[in-house]
Amino acid sequence: MKYHKVLVTGGAGFIGSHTIDLLLKKGYSVKILDNLQERVHPKGKPDYIPNEVEFIKGDVANPKDLLKGLKGVDAVYHLAAYQDYLPDFSHFIHTNTESSALMFELILQHKLPIKKIIFASSQAVAGDGKWKCSVHGKFWAVQRPLVQLERGEWDLKCPNCGKPAKNVLMTEDIARPTTTYGVSKYVIELLADVLGKKHGIPTVCMRYTYVQGPRNSIYNAYSGIARVFAQRILNNKRPVLFEDGLGLKDYVSVYDVAAANLLVLEDNRANNRVFFVGSGRGYTNLSFAKIILRMFDSSLEPEIPGIFRLGDTRSTVSSIKAISKLGWKPKVSLEKSMQQYKEYLESLGPIEDRSDEAFKKMMALGVIRKTKKT
Numbered sequence: 001m002k003y004h005k006v007l008v009t010g011g012a013g014f015i016g017s018h019t020i021d022l023l024l025k026k027g028y029s030v031k032i033l034d035n036l037q038e039r040v041h042p043k044g045k046p047d048y049i050p051n052e053v054e055f056i057k058g059d060v061a062n063p064k065d066l067l068k069g070l071k072g073v074d075a076v077y078h079l080a081a082y083q084d085y086l087p088d089f090s091h092f093i094h095t096n097t098e099s100s101a102l103m104f105e106l107i108l109q110h111k112l113p114i115k116k117i118i119f120a121s122s123q124a125v126a127g128d129g130k131w132k133c134s135v136h137g138k139f140w141a142v143q144r145p146l147v148q149l150e151r152g153e154w155d156l157k158c159p160n161c162g163k164p165a166k167n168v169l170m171t172e173d174i175a176r177p178t179t180t181y182g183v184s185k186y187v188i189e190l191l192a193d194v195l196g197k198k199h200g201i202p203t204v205c206m207r208y209t210y211v212q213g214p215r216n217s218i219y220n221a222y223s224g225i226a227r228v229f230a231q232r233i234l235n236n237k238r239p240v241l242f243e244d245g246l247g248l249k250d251y252v253s254v255y256d257v258a259a260a261n262l263l264v265l266e267d268n269r270a271n272n273r274v275f276f277v278g279s280g281r282g283y284t285n286l287s288f289a290k291i292i293l294r295m296f297d298s299s300l301e302p303e304i305p306g307i308f309r310l311g312d313t314r315s316t317v318s319s320i321k322a323i324s325k326l327g328w329k330p331k332v333s334l335e336k337s338m339q340q341y342k343e344y345l346e347s348l349g350p351i352e353d354r355s356d357e358a359f360k361k362m363m364a365l366g367v368i369r370k371t372k373k374t
């Protein structure tokens, strides 16, 4: 075993807890630093956290708490993050990015023997990536203008001829975030690269796509397509699709993500690199909604009311070539993953739907907008 004890920040959460299960299976000692964020854990510390794991309740952006977490470990997964679609911009930077800089600061200040840090980045760093016009070839995507979205024109357009273009598989060299969350994660990648190399601490940044599966908190109604759809369906409400429901998204099982996390911890070929961790395959939001509806045996139809979320990407499908070269590939299909999520939800008992309240708030804040019919 390469490491003695591993710190997992955000280890009470979805990806963290599955990563911990694998770490324990492999014989690692594990420590968690997690502040049990109210929005994710309104009922407190989840039962699935194993007893043998040392648990510290604390904030990753608080130097005292983070130092407590970092002491006595030699590897770190930094997964704790603030993630939603509200315009509380400084929160993303404070929790996600500042804590990452603070981690390097404390390691140097206290001469902590940390041998590797794995950062949770996100596909959001790549924004809309590159698109391709059938006549003029590939171009860098720029955010779709608000007036275009208000007209209900969803595809990115070729800058030369203005015709709708097609998305291209995204690769790790692309960094064009369109949200503050994406910016917060991109700066983490930059810090990992610059500070990690300068101070001889190997880092890996994992750009997860849309992660699915058991333990994905049912409580946060502000983000997470599967949980929002599932909350609605379980309460006999139609899943609501943004835009025309035809944007493509890339889904990956949390079990595959945990396996990728373990791989990059143990394989030095991953050091100082960024990886997409996805399926490499796109599903429209509409087909995704239909998969979930089928899974729940629901006769409801998805609703497409002509609304959109400001700063949303249109179609994001990632190439998984780089991580596949290290021997990883996704093993769990989307259908299987949704089945596992459904079984998890059923084990929780009745589930309240807060998505209408969240939608209203996001509309009031201008995060969700309506198209303007001409």
Ligand SMILES: NC(=O)c1ccc[n+]([C@@H]2O[C@H](COP(=O)([O-])OP(=O)(O)OC[C@H]3O[C@@H](n4cnc5c(N)ncnc54)[C@H](O)[C@@H]3O)[C@@H](O)[C@H]2O)c1
Binding pocket: 009, 010, 011, 012, 013, 014, 015, 016, 033, 034, 035, 036, 037, 038, 040, 041, 058, 059, 060, 061, 078, 079, 080, 081, 082, 083, 095, 120, 121, 122, 123, 207, 208, 209, 210, 211, 212, 216, 217
């Ligand atoms: N789930 C996805 O689809 C997805 C996709 C891309 C990237 N990511 C990234 O992966 C990481 C893990 O995501 P997840 O889905 O497991 O989220 P999650 O919400 O289930 O878990 C995050 C954990 O971090 C904790 N946390 C939040 N703020 C904290 C703070 N200030 N101090 C300490 N703990 C704090 C929460 O209590 C929670 O337990 C995040 O960095 C996220 O941005 C997730």
